[in-house]
Amino acid sequence: MSIKIANISKSYKKVNALKNISFEVKSGELFGLIGPDGAGKTTLFRILTTLLIANEGVASVAGFDVITDYKSIRKNVGYMPGKFSLYQDLTVEENLDFFATIFGTTIEENYDLIKDIYIQIEPFKNRRAGKLSGGMKQKLALCCALIHKPKVLFLDEPTTGVDPVSRKEFWEMLKRLQQKGITILVSTPYMDEAALCDRIALIQGGKILEIDTPAAIVKHYLKPIYNVSANNMYQLVNSLKAYEYNHSVYPFGEFVHYTDRRSDFNPAELKVYLESKKLSNITIEKTVATIEDTFMELAK
Numbered sequence: 001m002s003i004k005i006a007n008i009s010k011s012y013k014k015v016n017a018l019k020n021i022s023f024e025v026k027s028g029e030l031f032g033l034i035g036p037d038g039a040g041k042t043t044l045f046r047i048l049t050t051l052l053i054a055n056e057g058v059a060s061v062a063g064f065d066v067i068t069d070y071k072s073i074r075k076n077v078g079y080m081p082g083k084f085s086l087y088q089d090l091t092v093e094e095n096l097d098f099f100a101t102i103f104g105t106t107i108e109e110n111y112d113l114i115k116d117i118y119i120q121i122e123p124f125k126n127r128r129a130g131k132l133s134g135g136m137k138q139k140l141a142l143c144c145a146l147i148h149k150p151k152v153l154f155l156d157e158p159t160t161g162v163d164p165v166s167r168k169e170f171w172e173m174l175k176r177l178q179q180k181g182i183t184i185l186v187s188t189p190y191m192d193e194a195a196l197c198d199r200i201a202l203i204q205g206g207k208i209l210e211i212d213t214p215a216a217i218v219k220h221y222l223k224p225i226y227n228v229s230a231n232n233m234y235q236l237v238n239s240l241k242a243y244e245y246n247h248s249v250y251p252f253g254e255f256v257h258y259t260d261r262r263s264d265f266n267p268a269e270l271k272v273y274l275e276s277k278k279l280s281n282i283t284i285e286k287t288v289a290t291i292e293d294t295f296m297e298l299a300k
């Protein structure tokens with residue numbers, strides 16, 4: 001096991017940020033921590049990277065205890081925090097050199113590990129980090145987190161505020177790093193990214209709702225789910241929410257994901273109801289649940 005977390009709780013005065021969290025991440029795994037803002041993801045990262053002490057529970061990373069072996073953890077992990085990991089007034093090259101120096105290494109020594117990523121930002125190596133685009137900042141922050149060749153990489157919401165193309169590229173980079181044997185714990189509020197992990201933990205309000213592979217989590221959703229569309233999205237959502245038999249109603253892109261409380265649900269009946277609400281161009285088609293649907297159901 002690369003990361004072991006057992007019964008970890010942490011509170012900040014009145015806020016219980018983590019409530020008895022336990023799970024393990026295997027060596028070489030790409031593990032996702034999926035949850036909305038305030039779920040407790042950053043708190044858990046800070047505990048695992050030895051920057052914060054839990055109130056209860058034990059945790060180890062790469063075989064080292066987060067309290068007694070904190071120095072070894074710091075040498076063996078890379079951490080890309082959600083915010084403020086770069087020195088905005090230093091250039092790209094200076095930032096990387098700085099991180100290499102504090103870990104007692106050089107850019108040249110571990111260049112192989114970052115090469116694929118660094119060559120994409122190398123043309124801007126004399127630009128100050130503060131003047132980079134979101135996608136480039138993210139690549140530089142990843143290089144800085146990797147420059148001392150960590151065994152375990154912690155990435156806290158690395159793709160928040162990054163455009164969809166850069167997000168896709170970023171996940172491809174993570175897969176390549178995983179192939180080099182690095183264990184990765186990554187957090188994200190984006191449900192579509194969850195599907196790219198080997199296993200995920202769904203977290204909300206400081207509690208783990210479920211842990212499994214993305215495919216297995218989706219299979220746990222047992223209710224038939226329907227894509228509903230009509231000429232007026234706003235009115236459609238309101239009408240479905242007012243429908244006495246609804247179990248769940250969530251806008252999902254151009255559709256609304258709808259589930260019904262009855263076991264003998266007949267879509268034709270729902271269509272008649274929606275027509276009575278003056279909606280037109282109504283379509284109701286069975287679809288498959290996504291991780292987001294499962295999350296919403298568990299978080300209810």
Ligand SMILES: Nc1ncnc2c1ncn2[C@@H]1O[C@H](COP(=O)(O)OP(=O)(O)OP(=O)(O)O)[C@@H](O)[C@H]1O
Binds near residue numbers: 013016036038042157
């Ligand atoms: N230093 C602090 N003092 C008081 N409350 C805090 C502190 N840090 C976090 N919290 C609270 O603890 C809870 C968990 O926060 P945390 O930052 O771990 O969540 P998160 O899932 O990382 O979300 P975000 O993406 O918003 O950071 C939230 O309710 C947050 O307001």
